Amino acid sequence: MGSIFVGICIFFSASFVGIWLKKRTLKRFSFYRSYYDFLSFASDKIAYERMVFSEIVRTFHSESREFSEVLSGGEPSFGLPDGEIAAVKEYLSGIGKTDAETQIASLRGKSAEIKALLDRDGAKWKKDASLYFKLAVLLGVALFIILV
Amino acid sequence: MLKDILPYSLYSLLPGEALEVRLRRGMRLSYLTLKGKFTTSHVVSEEEFESVLLTVTERSLYALTEKLVNGYLPLKGGIRVGVAGEGVMEGERVKTVKHVTSLAIRIPHQIIGVSDFLLIDGNFGQNILIVSPPAAGKTTLLRDLTRRISDAGNDVVVLDERGEISGMNSGTISLDVGSHTDVLFGFPKKVAYVNALRALNPDYIVTDELSGEGDIAGIMRAFYGGVRVIATMHGRDEGAIIGEFSPLEKVFDRILVLSKEPRVGTLVKDIAR
Numbered sequence: 479m480g481s482i483f484v485g486i487c488i489f490f491s492a493s494f495v496g497i498w499l500k501k502r503t504l505k506r507f508s509f510y511r512s513y514y515d516f517l518s519f520a521s522d523k524i525a526y527e528r529m530v531f532s533e534i535v536r537t538f539h540s541e542s543r544e545f546s547e548v549l550s551g552g553e554p555s556f557g558l559p560d561g562e563i564a565a566v567k568e569y570l571s572g573i574g575k576t577d578a579e580t581q582i583a584s585l586r587g588k589s590a591e592i593k594a595l596l597d598r599d600g601a602k603w604k605k606d607a608s609l610y611f612k613l614a615v616l617l618g619v620a621l622f623i624i625l626v
Numbered sequence: 627m628l629k630d631i632l633p634y635s636l637y638s639l640l641p642g643e644a645l646e647v648r649l650r651r652g653m654r655l656s657y658l659t660l661k662g663k664f665t666t667s668h669v670v671s672e673e674e675f676e677s678v679l680l681t682v683t684e685r686s687l688y689a690l691t692e693k694l695v696n697g698y699l700p701l702k703g704g705i706r707v708g709v710a711g712e713g714v715m716e717g718e719r720v721k722t723v724k725h726v727t728s729l730a731i732r733i734p735h736q737i738i739g740v741s742d743f744l745l746i747d748g749n750f751g752q753n754i755l756i757v758s759p760p761a762a763g764k765t766t767l768l769r770d771l772t773r774r775i776s777d778a779g780n781d782v783v784v785l786d787e788r789g790e791i792s793g794m795n796s797g798t799i800s801l802d803v804g805s806h807t808d809v810l811f812g813f814p815k816k817v818a819y820v821n822a823l824r825a826l827n828p829d830y831i832v833t834d835e836l837s838g839e840g841d842i843a844g845i846m847r848a849f850y851g852g853v854r855v856i857a858t859m860h861g862r863d864e865g866a867i868i869g870e871f872s873p874l875e876k877v878f879d880r881i882l883v884l885s886k887e888p889r890v891g892t893l894v895k896d897i898a899r
Contacts, residue, residue, distance in 0.1 A: 530686035574685035575676065577714065577724040581688040 485625040489618035496614025503607035505544060505556050507600055512545035513566060514592040521585035524578060531574045627703050628733060633677050639666050645890070646761060647731045651675050658761060660890045679726055682707045687726075694723040703800045704734035704793030734765070734793050736801050740891065741770040750775055753849070753877050756858040757866050758884035763891030764858040765790055765834055767884065769803060771856060772832045776804020783828040784809045785818040785844075791834055819844025823851055830854045842873055849877045864897055 519538050523529040529537075540546040544554035548566055569588060573581065628644065629637050636655060640647060646658040649670050656665040682699055683690055693699050699707040708730035711723045740763075744754075754771070756764045769791050776782045786792050786809050793800035794811040803809065808826050810818045815833070819840070822831055831848050833841065836859040845855050855877060859866055864881045867874050883895035 524688055528686075528689040528691075530684050530689050532684060532686075574680060574683065574687055576687060577722045578688035578691060579714075579722075580724065 481625050485622040488625065489622045492614045492618030492621065496611040496618075499610035499614065500607040502556060503603050503610060505542070506558060507596075507603045507607075508542040509545050509554070509558065510592055510596055510600070512540045512542035514589060514596060516540065516545070516549065517585050517589035517592060520573065521582050521589060524585070525582050528578065627705060628731070631678060631681050631701070631705070631731065633674055636668070636670070636674055636678070639668055645733055645735050647733075648728070649675055649678060649731070650728045658890075662886070662889065675729075678729060682729065682731075691722040695720045698788065700789050700795065702795045704789050704791075704795070706732045706734075706788055706790055708732070732761075732790075734769075734790055734801060736769060737766055737891075738770065738773070738802070741767055741774060743893070744771065746771075746774050746778060750778070750780070751854065752879045753854050754856045754880045754882065755867070755874070755878040756856075756882045756884065757861040757864060758858075759862060759886065760860060761890065762884045762886045764884060766891065767882070768832065768834060768856065768858050769801060772807060772830075773802050773804040775830055775856075776807040780806060780829040781827065782807045782830045782832055783822040783826045785813070785815060785822065785831065785833040786811045787813065787815060787818070787834075791832065814840065815844060816840035819847060823848060823853065828853055830856060832856045834858050835860065836871065836874075839870070842870065845877055846873060863895065 516538055520531075520534050523534050523537075535549055538549070540549065544556055544558075547554045548563065549570065554563065573585070576584070628640065628647070632640075632647070636647075636649070639655060640657055641659060643659045644657045645660065648656045648658075651670065651672065653670060654665050655668045655670050656663060658664075679687070682701060687694075690699060694709055697708060697710075699709060701707060708728075709723060709726055710728035710730075711726035713720045714722045714724055756767055758764050772782055772784060772791065782804060784791050784803055784807055786794060789795055789811050791801070792803045792807075792809045792811065794809050799809060808822075808828070810822060813821065815837075818833075819831070822828055831845075831853055833845075833855070834857070836842075836845070836857050841857075845857065848855050859871070861867075863883050867878075867881075879899055881895070881897040881899070882893060883897070885892045885894045
């Protein structure tokens, strides 16, 4: 009876780990998607309206809570690899220091770079998210069987 | 005002009475007070310079093309930030400025009573020109004179293209320019003279830093229309009214020449004509 209880606990624990890994991987995709949207939004607003940066940030609607946190200068509540957050922050902190033409070219270049990243790795991240969940559940089932 | 612009590492080095602060990338911080120019031993770091640049441009250098072409950025409270850097040309005209290397922050200075040596009553009735080299106190004297003439009951229109006389920004006048004063802020001079004369019916027109055809035509129009003019211009002495400015010879009844030596605002000549 005790081993069944422990087995059930292990199964659910493994499943929760799977859900956590899935969410984390999907959030990474969502973060970069919002980053890409922001870059496109900013380059359009600067090109056509010369909108000041604070207004761009204020009017941009981010689908990723984590990207909003980084955009407002904070730390995201989930962990992208350290280097990735630092690189995004560094780029964002450099906006507004150049003339319009240079700024727009820079934003469009960065936007193309992030688009390529999403095209290249986005589908893989989504597939990995689902895989992590399935593997964790399978591991839970396997441990349950071994224990019981 | 300054403490909102400068990081503490720079602000803490300045005296409260600084009239102008100069920042150059990698060079020593310097400032101007009524007592003269001073250079600190503090070298302005890249981070400090960038921080000030981001603040004065609201992190939006790209949005300030036109203002940068004019060489300055107007801030709240009449503060003006002169900008030096690399001009980007498009055909014959300067399109914008990039790679900013220097910032000259000028803080408007109000000294109530600085013009008391000029005896003013309700019918002051003079056209006055104030002449001096840059940063010798022209605008401060002009502002105080405006305040007094206005408070004496005269309707005064200030043509304040850059907001330096009145400290106007976003509809708020932050310096005392008198109770009967209207301010035309941000209007190019050419338009401002016409609007003032046509719509505001002034007794006096006040303007800073005469600089070209727009000013000369506008002043002549006011003069012949019976409106008094009080203006400033850059120059060493009364000899500055030469060349394109020579039509103004007959306009001004009085020329005041100021100097920075031995201290800012020293009256060196008071010429009645």
